[in-house]
Amino acid sequence: MTDDVVRRVFQAVDSFDPDEFVRLLTEDARFVFGNAEPLVGRTAIVAGLRAFFSTIGGLRHRIIRSWQVDADVVAETEVTYRRLDGKDVSVVAVSIWRTHDDDLISDYRIFVDLAPLYAA
Template sequence: MQTEFATRVFTLVDATDAAGFSKLFAPQGRMRFGNNEPMTGPGEIEAGVGGFFSTIKGLRHTVVREWHVGSDSVIEETVDYYRLAGDTVSIPAVTMWHVDETGLIDDFRVYFDLAPLFA
């Protein structure tokens, strides 16, 4: 069963709401997207995620499984990417995050192979 916080994360991402998503991060929160350099802070995360959203029509996450230990979460998902060309590509992914004592994300990582999206 998907947790309330995971639902919030993926609802914002699937709405391509970079500003809303970035508000889930602590001031020095970091996000690493694939093998790219980490982004630090809500402003940098909003710009980076927003830039990525501009390369697609949209996306939808389907959670397969979740694991939670204390303040750490690991989510296995399938992501449907709606490409600008009009077709859809589905990619398996794993997202991990840690929330600090205020409930904001201080470490967020997404692991997947985006090559099919841009092939």
Template sequence: MTSALTAAVFHAVDTLDSKAFAGLFAHDGKTTFGNGPVLEGREAVEAGTVGFFGMLSGMHHEIVHEWVVGNDTIVELVVTYTRKDGREVSIPVVSIWTVGDSGLIDSYRVFFDVAPVFA
């Protein structure tokens, strides 16, 4: 069964709602997508996702496995990206995050090779 936070994270992302996604972060939360720079603070997280989402027409996250251990969550996924030309590309992805005392995400990391999406 998928946890409520995991469902909220991927609903926000699948609807390309950068504001809702960033709202799941602590004010000083940070995220890293692949080998990109660390985005620190809710505003930076929102701006970074706006930029990434702008390169796509859509995406869908299929959860393969989810592990919640204490404040840490690890999610294995297959993500289908819809490119601007309408072509769909699916790739394996792992997302890992840590929730702080506020119940919001303090640190979020996404591990993927996004090159096939834009090839």
């Protein structure tokens, strides 16, 4: 079951549509991307994702492995970002999220080094 859940989450992220992704979240979800300040609530998360997406041309995730322990999911991925100059940059990322009984995500954290994405 974890594989299906993980695939569904990254399909939503890779859609490049923040509204699609936040449908998977609780209204008061907490979202932390790298070393950025936490975003709380769907509205703030959509705004944060739109701001980030404006700096890239697209993205896609390749799931390396995932684990689920109770309500917590950990996914290791290779993320390929399309830069605005058309070049692709791949980095490894780990995403950790917690779900409620309704399967909506209440806490989502991404651990990634984006320095290669913005390097000249």
